[in-house]
Amino acid sequence: MEYVFKANNISKRYGKFTALSQVNMEIPKGAIYGFVGKNGAGKTTLIRIMCGLQKQTEGFYELMGKSGDDKDIVKARRRMGAVVESPAIYKDMTARDNLIQQCLMLGLPDFDCVDEILELVGLADTGKKKARNFSLGMRQRLGIGVALCGSPDFIILDEPINGLDPQGIIEVRELILKLNKERGITFLISSHILDELAKVATNYGFIDKGHIVRQMTSKELKDECRKAVRMKVSNVELLTKVMEEKGIDYKILDTNTADVYADVVFSDIAKDFEKVGCSIITMEERDESLEAFYLSLLGGNDNVQKSVC
Structure with a gap:
């Protein structure tokens, strides 16, 4: 380059x-x-x-x-x-x-x-x-x-x-x-x-x-800022199994938490998890902005005006 x-x-x-x-x-x-x-x-x-x-x-x-x-x-x-x-x-x-x-x-x-x-x-x-x-x-x-x-x-x-x-x-x-x-x-x-x-x-x-x-x-930034559903579950390995079967993109964050990159209907996904013996503890939508990314990267909020990726 x-x-x-x-x-x-x-x-x-x-x-x-x-x-x-x-x-x-x-x-x-x-x-x-x-x-x-x-x-x-x-x-x-x-x-x-x-x-x-x-x-x-x-x-x-x-x-x-x-x-x-x-x-x-x-x-x-x-x-x-x-x-x-x-x-x-x-x-x-x-x-x-x-x-x-x-x-x-x-x-x-x-x-x-x-x-x-x-x-x-x-x-x-x-x-x-x-x-x-x-x-x-x-x-x-x-x-x-x-x-x-x-x-x-x-x-x-x-x-x-x-x-x-x-x-x-x-x-x-x-x-x-x-x-x-x-x-x-x-x-x-x-x-x-x-x-x-x-x-x-x-x-x-x-x-x-x-x-x-x-x-x-900008593509790398958008990938990090894209909309996700953050799910905390009883067994993240079982979540992985469900996501792979449904062809849904996801990212494992820790032993109980993952970001799922799709529009998820709670009742539908709960049934899929129940079939494999996995329970949903919490589920929330997340849409990280450039501002949030900036703050997580640098810390502080002085002189920053809001933005959305």
Whole structure:
């Protein structure tokens, strides 16, 4: 598999404080990588290292196949865009002038991309309106437009929907999906608004206290979050026998408990269990959300907004 970014045992210390500790991360090319963690977990520190705004204390990384200490790493960074913490826009300029300014900063030979980007991010009709008069959603889309100058292959978005109204959230979400599908742009999205992240992410990385505690695909996450009936029975081996005979998927949790992945009618399943001499002690539906998975993985509930897988 090809990766746009790979971190190997990256650590970052500020005096006695350790912001990152032996971080290992892989972002597949073409992915929308959801980067999840509480505030202060190390997300922004790692993003700043990716962008070349800070240097790691230990470890190394690769960006677009170039080592972080390679003299050509600057060329690799020209293939990425970023909106870190807040959009880097000039509020006294129009959307068009902001994009032209970014093209000048990148040393692009012309401004041919400007009209296309304005159309793409939905700001083509803003005319002479200054960015200071834009809504938060419009500013965020303009920030993404600035990041698109230079035709990047990889875009980093740090909390892109934080503070947006529902319409703004939808607009940013649809823009990310469109750019990923139509242009093949890889995204890293740092967020703790988990319900929205679950609507776009193809891959996840969970960080806590400077450690990457788990990486997984959206399919792997959905498998762990899928709806189940948790059954506590007198004999889990007999439950296994019934499930195998009926062709129902299940997962044994302990000597008396299992998750059954099917719509189960109590009276029907009780009869099946009675035939083999197994009694049902308790039975309850469970539908683990991304929020619940996150909390079980990292613990705590600070800065987490609800979500459903």
